[in-house]
Amino acid sequence: MRRVAVVGAGMTPFREHFGLGIKDLVPMAVSEMAAHVDKGLDRSDIEAAWFGELSTTDGFPSGILADTCGLLDIPVTRVENACATGNDAVRNATYAVGSGAVDVALVVGADKVRESSTRTTFWEWAGMTRDSAWDYPLGLIAPANFALHVARYLHESPATREHMAMVAVKNHRHALPNPKAQLRFEITIEQVLAAPTVVEPFGLLDCTPQSDGAAALLLVAEDVVDRYTDRPVWVRGVGLGLDRVMHQHKRDMTSFPPTVKAARAAYAMAGIGPSDIDVAEVHDCFSGVEMISYEDLGFAERFGAHKLLEAGETSIGGRLPVNPSGGLKAKGHPPGATGVAQCVELFEQLRGEAANQVDNARMGLAHNVGGPTAVSAVTVLGIGKD
Amino acid sequence: MSRLTAIGTVLPGWSDGKRRVVGLDEDAVTLGVAAARVVLEKAGTVPVDRVVFVSHDLPLLEGGNAAPLLAGIGLDESVVVVEQVGGAPAVLDAVAGALPGTLVIAADLLPAGAGAVLVGETGPELSVEGRVVRSMPTQSRAADGIVREYDDPRLLWEQGVRRSIEQLELTERPTVVAGLAAKQARQVCSGTPPELPVIGGAAAVFALAAIADPGGALVLAVEQANITAARVDGVPTVASVAPEVRPLPRTRTTPGPDIAISLAAYDRAFEPKLRWEAGSCDACGTLALPPRLRCLECGSEEGWSLVPLPRTGEVYTGVTVHVPVPGLPTPYSLVIVQLDDVDVRALVKVTGVEAGAMQIGDRGTLVFRRISTRTGIPDYGYAFLPEADVEAAQHREEASA
Ligand SMILES: [Zn+2]
Numbered sequence: 001m002r003r004v005a006v007v008g009a010g011m012t013p014f015r016e017h018f019g020l021g022i023k024d025l026v027p028m029a030v031s032e033m034a035a036h037v038d039k040g041l042d043r044s045d046i047e048a049a050w051f052g053e054l055s056t057t058d059g060f061p062s063g064i065l066a067d068t069c070g071l072l073d074i075p076v077t078r079v080e081n082a083c084a085t086g087n088d089a090v091r092n093a094t095y096a097v098g099s100g101a102v103d104v105a106l107v108v109g110a111d112k113v114r115e116s117s118t119r120t121t122f123w124e125w126a127g128m129t130r131d132s133a134w135d136y137p138l139g140l141i142a143p144a145n146f147a148l149h150v151a152r153y154l155h156e157s158p159a160t161r162e163h164m165a166m167v168a169v170k171n172h173r174h175a176l177p178n179p180k181a182q183l184r185f186e187i188t189i190e191q192v193l194a195a196p197t198v199v200e201p202f203g204l205l206d207c208t209p210q211s212d213g214a215a216a217l218l219l220v221a222e223d224v225v226d227r228y229t230d231r232p233v234w235v236r237g238v239g240l241g242l243d244r245v246m247h248q249h250k251r252d253m254t255s256f257p258p259t260v261k262a263a264r265a266a267y268a269m270a271g272i273g274p275s276d277i278d279v280a281e282v283h284d285c286f287s288g289v290e291m292i293s294y295e296d297l298g299f300a301e302r303f304g305a306h307k308l309l310e311a312g313e314t315s316i317g318g319r320l321p322v323n324p325s326g327g328l329k330a331k332g333h334p335p336g337a338t339g340v341a342q343c344v345e346l347f348e349q350l351r352g353e354a355a356n357q358v359d360n361a362r363m364g365l366a367h368n369v370g371g372p373t374a375v376s377a378v379t380v381l382g383i384g385k386d
Numbered sequence: 387m388s389r390l391t392a393i394g395t396v397l398p399g400w401s402d403g404k405r406r407v408v409g410l411d412e413d414a415v416t417l418g419v420a421a422a423r424v425v426l427e428k429a430g431t432v433p434v435d436r437v438v439f440v441s442h443d444l445p446l447l448e449g450g451n452a453a454p455l456l457a458g459i460g461l462d463e464s465v466v467v468v469e470q471v472g473g474a475p476a477v478l479d480a481v482a483g484a485l486p487g488t489l490v491i492a493a494d495l496l497p498a499g500a501g502a503v504l505v506g507e508t509g510p511e512l513s514v515e516g517r518v519v520r521s522m523p524t525q526s527r528a529a530d531g532i533v534r535e536y537d538d539p540r541l542l543w544e545q546g547v548r549r550s551i552e553q554l555e556l557t558e559r560p561t562v563v564a565g566l567a568a569k570q571a572r573q574v575c576s577g578t579p580p581e582l583p584v585i586g587g588a589a590a591v592f593a594l595a596a597i598a599d600p601g602g603a604l605v606l607a608v609e610q611a612n613i614t615a616a617r618v619d620g621v622p623t624v625a626s627v628a629p630e631v632r633p634l635p636r637t638r639t640t641p642g643p644d645i646a647i648s649l650a651a652y653d654r655a656f657e658p659k660l661r662w663e664a665g666s667c668d669a670c671g672t673l674a675l676p677p678r679l680r681c682l683e684c685g686s687e688e689g690w691s692l693v694p695l696p697r698t699g700e701v702y703t704g705v706t707v708h709v710p711v712p713g714l715p716t717p718y719s720l721v722i723v724q725l726d727d728v729d730v731r732a733l734v735k736v737t738g739v740e741a742g743a744m745q746i747g748d749r750g751t752l753v754f755r756r757i758s759t760r761t762g763i764p765d766y767g768y769a770f771l772p773e774a775d776v777e778a779a780q781h782r783e784e785a786s787a
Contacts, residue, residue, distance in 0.1 A: 132648045133655035134676050137758040137765045138735055139714045144705050148722060148733075152703035155746045197708040200742065247722055248675065248731045249682065253703055 001098035003385055005225045005232035008037035008218035009347040011340070014182045014332030017212040022057050022112045027068045029214035029337075030108060037218060038229035043069075045227075046218075047102035049076045052089035052109035053336040065108055083283065083370020084240065084262075085109065086215070086339020087377030091238035093219045103221045109340030110214035118210070130372075131246060143199040143207060143286060145372030148247055150288035151201055153254045157303035161201055164287040165192035166309040168205050168329055171284060174316060175326025178355045180341075182211050182332035192287075206287040211332030215341035222385070233350045236272070236363070237380035239265030245374045254303075256369050258376035259296035263367070266378040267298075270363075274298030277320060277380075278361040279349050281342035283368045284327040293367060294322070297378070316356060324349065324356045335370070339377060342366035346381045387513045388484050390622040391432060391506030393595045394425030397499045397583055399629035399738060405497035406583060407634055410715050411737055411755040411769060414441040414493035415451050417500035419458030419754045420627070421591075422491050425502040426459070428625035432506050436466045436488040438480045440587040443495045444469055445756075445764050447529070454766045455491075457660035458754040473609030474565035475517070477590035478616050481505060482514045494586035501591025510620030512594075515604065516554040522546035522611035543570065546611035554615055558604060562596050564589035565608035574606065583628075595624045635740045642712020647760035658692055659767045662752060664730055665690035673730050695730060697752045699723040701770070702731060706742040714758065717741035721770050723752070737769035749773040 010032030012025050020028075034041040051065045058064060062076040081088040086109035093105040130136040153159065169189055175181035187205055195203035218228070225232050241261025244250055250257075267273055274297060282297065284290035291305035299320060300308050308314050314322035325331045325345040328338060346364035348354040362383050369376040396417060398408050408417065418439055426434070437455065444451055452467035470476060477492045484490055484505040493500040522545065524536045547566070551574065559576035566574065568581045580596035582589050590607045597603045602619040658664065658677055665677025669686035675695065680687050704721035719736035721744060736744050737755050744750075755769040 131676070132651040133659065134767075135733060137645060137647075137760055137767075138720060138733065139707060139711050139718060139758070140720060140733070141707060141709070141711060143709070144707055144720055147705040148703050148720070151705050152746065155703070197706075199709065200706045244682075246733070248733050253722075 002100060003222040004094045004097045004219055004235040005222060006217055006235060006343065006347050006381065007220050007225060007228035007232050008033045008041060009216070009344040010034070010036050011180055011215035011337070011344045012213045013180045014211045014213040014334060014341070016114045016210070017112070018114060020212070022110055023064055023068045025112065025212065025214035026065055026108060026110050029110065029216040030069045030106065033216035033218055038231065039227065041218065041228065043071065045104045046071060046074055046106045047104050048074050048096060049106040049108065050079055050089040050093045051076055052079045052085040052340060054080060054082065054085050054111050057112045057115045071106070081240070081371070081377065082375050083285070083335050084339065084368045084375045084377035085336045086341065087343070087366055087368050087379045088240055089340060090217065090235070090343055090379050091240060091377060094235045094238050097219050097221050103224045105219045107217040107219060107340055108214065109337040111334035111336040112212045113210045113334055114212050135246065141199070142372065143202050145247070146286045146289055147199045147202055149253045149256070149292065149373060150286065153288060153292055154201060156254050157306070159291055159303070159306040161193060162189060163291060163306040163309050164201070164206055165189040167284060167287040167290045168192050170309070170315050171323045171327040171329040174324050174356055175330030178326050178331060181326040181330055182209055183326070183330040201288070202286050208285045208328040208333040211334045213332060213334040213337045213341070215337045215344050217340060217343055217347070231351055233347050233381050233383060234385050235379065236382040237266035237268070237270030239263060239269065239378045241265065241376045243374045245371070254292065256292060256296050256373055256376060258374060259293055259367065259369050259378070262376040262378040263297050266380045270380040270382070272363065272380065276363050277365045278363050279324060279346065279358040280320065280322045280365040280367065281325060281327065281345055282322050284323060284329045285333060287329065289369065290322065290327070293369065297365065297367060316358060321358045324354065324358055339366060339368045339379070343379055343381060350381060350383045387511055388482055388505045389486070389507060389511055390481070390509040390594060390618065391504045392425050392429035392509065392623045392625070393501065393503050393591060394421050394428060395499065395501040395592055395595050395624070395626040396420040396424055397628045399632060400634040401631040402634055406499060406631060408495055408498045409634065409737065410637065411735065411757065413445045413756050413764065414443045414495060415445055415454050415458065415764070415766070416755050417493040417498065418455060418491040418502070421493070421500035421502040422459040422489060424625050424627055425489070425504050428623060429504050429506070432504060433487055434461055434465060434489045434504070436468070436485070437461065438468045438470060438484065438488060438490045440470045440472045440477050440480060440490070440492045441494070442471060442473065442527070442586055443493065444471065449763070453656070454660055454764070457657065458766065460661065473587050474590040474607035475609050475612045475614040477587045478605065478607040478614040479514070479517070482512055482616055492587035492591050494584045494588040497584050499584035499588045499592065501588045501595065503591055503594060510602065510618050510622055512616050512618045515615040515617050516556065517614045518550040518553045518612065520546070520550055520611035524610060542610065547608060550611045550613045554613060556604070556615060560606040560615065561599065561603040562593045563606040563608060564593035594618065594622055595626065597621055637715035637717070638710060639715050640710040640712045644761045645713050645758055647763055647765065652765070661692070662695050662697060662768055663692040664695050666693040673728055675730050675732055696726045696728055698749070699725040699732070699752070701744060701746050701748045703746055704736070704744055719744055723770050732768070734767070735769045736772065738771040739774070744772045
């Protein structure tokens with residue numbers, strides 16, 4: 001397979017964009033990406049596009065991308081893979097470029113969550129990921145899906161709610177310098193613990209906000225990379241993993257097997273291990289999920305995630321900063337855009353241009369888990385080709 | 387004449403401050419199922435080929451309560467179900483007219499309670515002594531469901547109840563009365579009649595269950611000016627569940643759209659979901675809940691058969707939802723239960739205790755409940771009743787003939 005480089009990255013701020021529709025956010029992200037390609041981008045170079053969108057608003061997703069971005073003469077494929085959507089769109093484009101089918105591919109992720117009232121969308125969203133007869137009527141809302149895992153994790157591991165709060169505090173602090181982040185304010189452990197309970201053991205400040213936004217990447221083949229930049233970031237590994245969809249069928253709920261599988265595939269493709277990662281954007285839709293993911297990604301030993309937090313190893317300045325962008329928790333989480341935006345952050349980190357720069361970052365990892373916890377995608381980006 | 391083989395009564399554990407009420411996941415069908423299971427457990431293997439279900443609070447007037455009732459009780463789909471709107475006299479009449487193999491179930495919602503009488507070949511005999519049917523609708527409810535009160539209790543007492551009793555021309559005074567308040571029952575009966583916890587149709591079953599004199603009893607079932615009098619010639623076999631009463635927890639209801647239902651999915655899930663059964667792989671015997679085409683273990687797609695699941699287990703993990711959820715009262719707790727003796731876990735709601743009053747490792751039972759109401763359709767299934775509550779429920783008063 002040919003080597004694949006990221007040569008451009010851009011995103012809208014993550015916000016409640018009440019004034020902007022999906023038809024605004026998508027072209028805004030693409031234009032920002034195009035404006036940041038070092039040597040410029042002629043849109044007619046783009047040969048194909050992959051569009052990650054979880055829940056469509058305003059109609060047919062692929063058509064909206066083609067239409068609103070002036071890309072009517074290329075194939076566009078919509079990718080939907082729950083919260084792994086964005087990184088799976090990256091993965092699909094990587095294979096297309098790597099295979100030689102196309103030299104230049106566009107990856108876009110977007111979602112417009114705050115498009116209708118929370119109550120109206122509530123059951124529609126839940127209906128996408130629950131068994132209609134068995135689970136849906138129970139009121140298995142999104143935080144409950146993850147809380148079932150985290151409750152068992154807290155039961156078996158030495159970690160406590162205080163450790164979960166440390167994740168939230170860290171990611172809010174990381175978001176402060178990030179102009180694209182939705183929640184740019186610091187919080188304290190006391191505030192996290194005292195916040196109203198959403199679903200035990202998650203308080204309001206353990207949870208990601210609802211966000212709108214879009215993000216875009218330009219992926220090109222090594223053969224043409226010089227046309228666009230002298231400082232590419234290379235797609236070193238991609239991986240996707242799945243698990244049984246119903247919680248009842250998951251034997252060990254203290255871990256997310258999809259993450260383990262996706263990470264194994266991405267590390268193998270990159271020829272590296274977890275200790276080679278310098279910076280990571282890890283799925284933290286709920287604070288405890290970041291802790292479990294440390295272990296699934298190989299950053300911590302089993303039930304050892306709390307030690308990384310206690311030692312500050314995953315904060316900026318630590319051994320392996322996690323979510324320097326603020327993560328889903330503070331940067332925001334428009335599901336289809338999230339994975340793509342993680343790669344936007346890594347692109348900037350690896351080029352030394354990030355708002356919250358990690359020193360000497362040479363290898364970065366992006367990770368999502370969703371569906372509700374049945375799929376994971378992992379992408380490894382690096383500044384070295386090999 | 388019919389024989390009372392066994393009687394079961396059930397009271398919900400909740401109170402609104404004045405009387406027993408159903409929980410948010412209970413209705414006449416779930417109460418009726420509970421009472422029926424109690425009596426059938428007591429009676430052992432007695433065949434049932436007919437069910438008469440009497441209530442003023444049938445959850446559905448159209449669309450059918452019979453299938454959930456049979457599934458929850460565990461009776462075959464071929465059993466005849468007669469759904470009847472009625473009070474205490476209707477229940478006593480149904481029992482009196484029943485052939486052996488009939489299960490008469492009555493469920494009341496306010497105050498809440500349910501009873502079931504198994505009519506069979508054994509047990510004390512019940513025969514009707516007299517019946518008066520007169521109209522004195524001081525309380526009325528039409529198809530719109532709205533209850534209207536004609537506020538004149540003395541009219542009902544003097545011109546309704548007392549006159550109907552006179553018309554019965556009884557040769558002795560009754561020993562127990564169903565359908566009247568305790569004070570009025572005392573005026574009608576000889577001695578001090580047992581106080582019954584309900585006053586609707588289920589009261590007739592509680593009245594039969596209250597018979598303690600080996601010589602038998604004269605039972606009166608009253609509803610407004612309608613009265614049936616029946617004689618029972620012995621003490622029936624009774625099993626009852628009466629948990630201690632706790633205040634019904636306060637919940638928050640958030641307006642919003644109905645939870646959508648797919649009747650195709652409802653139909654596919656109905657048997658295993660309401661009968662608490664798993665699919666057992668025909669090739670290797672691995673159990674799957676819900677049943678599925680491809681075996682979880684061996685991958686066989688050759689077929690599966692439904693088998694009953696254990697109704698006890700232990701909480702593997704659980705959470706409590708506090709955030710407002712449109713269409714569902716909050717807070718509520720969800721648990722994944724590891725069932726005893728099988729490699730099956732179930733994701734269910736918690737019932738019978740306040741939200742959050744459970745933790746990992748708790749033991750309990752799976753009980754038939756209304757999980758939700760989706761676009762007006764009661765969606766039945768099973769919920770987890772923690773053991774602390776089971777113990778309370780086992781304050782069973784049992785009497786044998
Ligand atoms: Zn099998």
